[in-house]
Amino acid sequence: MENELIKMKYNKLVRDKIPKIINNDGKKAVTHKxxxxxxxxxxxxxxxxxxxxxxxxxxxxxxxxxxxxxYEICDFKKIDRKKLEKIRLNKKESxxxxxxxxxxxxxxK
Structure with a gap:
């Protein structure tokens, strides 16, 4: 029982370097793209x-x-950050x- 492997499921998006950090800690990060x-x-x-x-x-x-x-969502949807800021400022103005x-x-009523 002492060597029993503990598996934790996450199924969540993590930062790009997290799997390497986990592996460097002696654990095995199982991922997919x-x-x-x-x-x-x-x-x-x-x-x-x-x-x-x-x-x-x-x-x-x-x-x-x-x-x-x-910012990642903007990049994915090809929304320019300056355009997003302009939308924000226009909404703030109106x-x-x-x-x-x-x-x-x-x-x-």
Whole structure:
């Protein structure tokens, strides 16, 4: 029993260097390369995972992880980051940002 192999399943997108880090730690990372459909699905799952982690930790590092996933999604969908920033600024101009801390409680008819 002492030499029993413990296997943990993840089935999640990880950073490119993670398998090597795992292998260097004396474990064996079993991976596969996602096709386009799986990759996009896993990117969206990763975005949710990173947002959830930020909710828990409230750390800058998690915000950086969120941004990294957003950049990967932009690259995958061929969305120029400058174009994304322009869309963000246009939306901020037309609808405002969030810095006024406005909370909508209800809408009365």
């Amino acid at each position: 996602a096709d386009k459909k799986e990759y996009y699905k896993k990117l969206k799952e990763k975005l949710k995972e990173e947002v959830d982690e930020f909710f828990i930790s409230d750390e800058e590092e998690e915000l950086a992880d969120i941004l990294e996933v957003i 609808k405002g940002g969030f810095n006024s801390r406005v909370i909508l409680d209800r809408i009365d």
